[in-house]
Amino acid sequence: MxxxxxxxxxxxxxxxxxxxxxxxxxxxxxxxxxxxxxxxxxxxxxxxxxxxxxxxxxxxxxxxxxxxxxxxxxxxxxxxxxxxxxxxxxxxxxVGSSYESVNILSDKTLFRRFLSTNGHNCPWYYSGSEPYDLLNKYSGGKAILKPVDSSGSKGIHVIESTEDILSEFDQAKLYSRTGRVILEQFIEKKGPQIHGEGFVINGKVIFLHLGDQYFSTVNNLIPYSTIVRSTEHEDIMPLVYKKVKEVIDQVGFNTGGINVEVMRDINDEIYILEIGARNGGNFMPQLMKHATGFDLVKANVDALFEIDISFNNNIRENGQFAQLILHSNKDGVFKGLNIPGILKDRIYEQVLYYKEGEKINKYRSSRDVVGVIIFKLVDDREFNCYQLELKKNNWIYVE
Structure with missing residues (x-):
């Protein structure tokens, strides 16, 4: 070679x-x-x-x-x-994307402002470095409090009162590199969240594949599983793809991977929550490769050296692919996996970050992930089994 x-x-x-x-x-x-x-x-x-x-x-x-x-x-x-x-x-x-475009995508306040200015749906939001920056503007109701520049679900809290802001502000601020926190409207969503990966070359989105994202029963603010293709939002996916591409064009993002999170509210309005200026963790690029054939790992290196990257739509039409983020519902000692028999033969890829006998933590943020499994679900029976097991959330043994 x-x-x-x-x-x-x-x-x-x-x-x-x-x-x-x-x-x-x-x-x-x-x-x-x-x-x-x-x-x-x-x-x-x-x-x-x-x-x-x-x-x-x-x-x-x-x-x-x-x-x-x-x-x-x-x-x-x-x-x-x-x-x-x-x-x-x-x-x-x-080769890459401009600091200005990436900074907008990476700072939640700047991104919300950008969405609002450019005519996209945007929840109400306020940000500041002290609790009273938010208290002076907050008029009540359910809201989300989080650092403006953190990731991995760290420092996120659901707020329902001024007392909640006062009690949770410092914890959220702890995870902000700039010491700023954002309070934004809680959106009542319809169905699972929409989540997936994309890749951009010279300002053009050459790859984008989104599916249904489910959140943990241990902590409903932390992701648990993404399934592609979507079964819950097929009717609005063309519009979602159009909106994501509009944002990439408007913000001036040039070359690299993107991680996309979108929410559909109970009135069928679309809210772009995040477009991370990088491909996602928890083996999301591997999920995309199994589901579509497009190799995001390869693209992330080749694009930086201006090696031609082409993508022909090669989405697997039979079955669905699911990424499962293994995690524990309590602090304890890892004792192994509990994979239902019907799904054992459907494992396409698996990685564990702990050995049996090692201590693991309750799922509080991305730092507590035990491992990741990618499944291929070939029929309704397997898909329904997977959905049921998600609700049980009993994938690992822990003492």
């Missing part, structure tokens, strides 16, 4: 979700550099060099990038790192 050893690519983060893209870059012969503040992260063992630096420190990462003479930089599956990667791309004129 032709080697690309003269080309250097830096990955911001080397957690479990980033291992596949790091391995792919190495297989292609690139010189791989990983950077984050966690030397124990598994991705570092596959890179040529590791640097201990915060991936949210734009200037330090830029300084390192210049020093090393990198040819590409990626924030694959890392929300906090996306603005940094874009900042470096701007400064070094590398």
């Amino acid at each position: 032709m080697t690309n050893n003269s080309k250097k690519i830096m990955f911001l983060g080397a957690a479990n979700a980033q291992v596949p893209v790091i391995k792919y870059a190495k297989q292609q012969g690139y010189y791989v550099i990983t950077a984050d503040y966690l030397p124990e992260n598994p991705g570092h063992m596959f890179s040529d060099e590791y640097y201990n630096v915060s991936t949210t420190d734009k200037d330090e990462v830029l300084k390192l990038a210049k020093q090393l003479g990198i040819d590409a930089i990626s924030a694959y599956a890392s929300d906090p790192s996306a603005p940094t990667a874009a900042y470096v791309c701007d400064e070094l004129q590398l």
